[in-house]
Amino acid sequence: MPLPRFTRLPADEQRRILDVAQRIFAEDGVETASYNQIIAAAGISKSSAYNYFDGREDLLYTALDDVAARLAEVLGTWRQVADNAEFWAQLKTVEQRLRAHIETHPADLALIDPAFLLREQGAFTSWIADFVANGIAIGLITVETDRNLLVAATAAVLRAVDGWGAAEMKAGRxxxxxxxxxxxxNLWGTPRT
Known part of the structure; x- marks a missing residue:
């Protein structure tokens, strides 16, 4: 959580610092990005940085929480649907919203996993649990397995797809x-239509 001095900065200055941090964390990785490099790229002094954040981890978590909040807003709330066509249409709509978001916030693609795994896993898992429950209720998801395991496996597939998509885009594909x-x-036992 950022220190009070950061939250008292004008919103556009907070945004600028977080944008720089998110870009560098996305480019260099959340494990290896340099705090000093981020501070320099943001054009703030080291003493100011330590007045804004308790250190690198605090800045990382602030940046990831910001990404998670934006992505949660893009995901929205899963609206319960009555049939398979509506279910897939809603997933496609969410996919289109995510793609549009990634076009304007490209660093978010590389930070989806750490944002939800390190920080906001509950919100992401809850959203997946809602659409899995809806899929089961309408008979689209037919595999018989523990519900929590199915939600976790669905989340793992989506995370793998995000990572694969990021690698494809980074390679220019x-x-x-x-x-x-x-x-x-295939995971859900859903017949091809």
Whole structure:
């Protein structure tokens, strides 16, 4: 959690510092990005940085919480649907919103995993649990397994797809969005239509 002096900065200055931090964490990785490099790139002194954050980990968590909040807003609330067509249409709509978001916030793609795994896993898991429950209720998800295990496995597939998509984009290729749906259909025992 940032220190009070950071939260008293003008919103555009907070945003600028977080944007720099998120870009560098995305480019260099959350494990290896240099606090000093981030401070220098943000154009703030080391003493100011330590008045804003308790250190590198505090800045990292602040940056990841910001990413998670933006992504949670993009995901929205899962709206319960009555049939398979509506279910897939809603997932496609969410996918389109995420793609549009990533186009304007490219660093978020590389930070999705750490944002949800290190910080906001509960919100992400809750969203997945809602759409898995809906899929079971309408008969789209037919595999018989423990519900918590199914939610965890679905989350793992989505995280793997995010990582694969980020690697594809970094290599200059456009990831095929149908790959995620193929994996999920197979995981869920959903018949091909």
């Amino acid at each position: 456009t990831p095929d969005p149908d790959q995620a749906w193929i994996l999920l259909r």
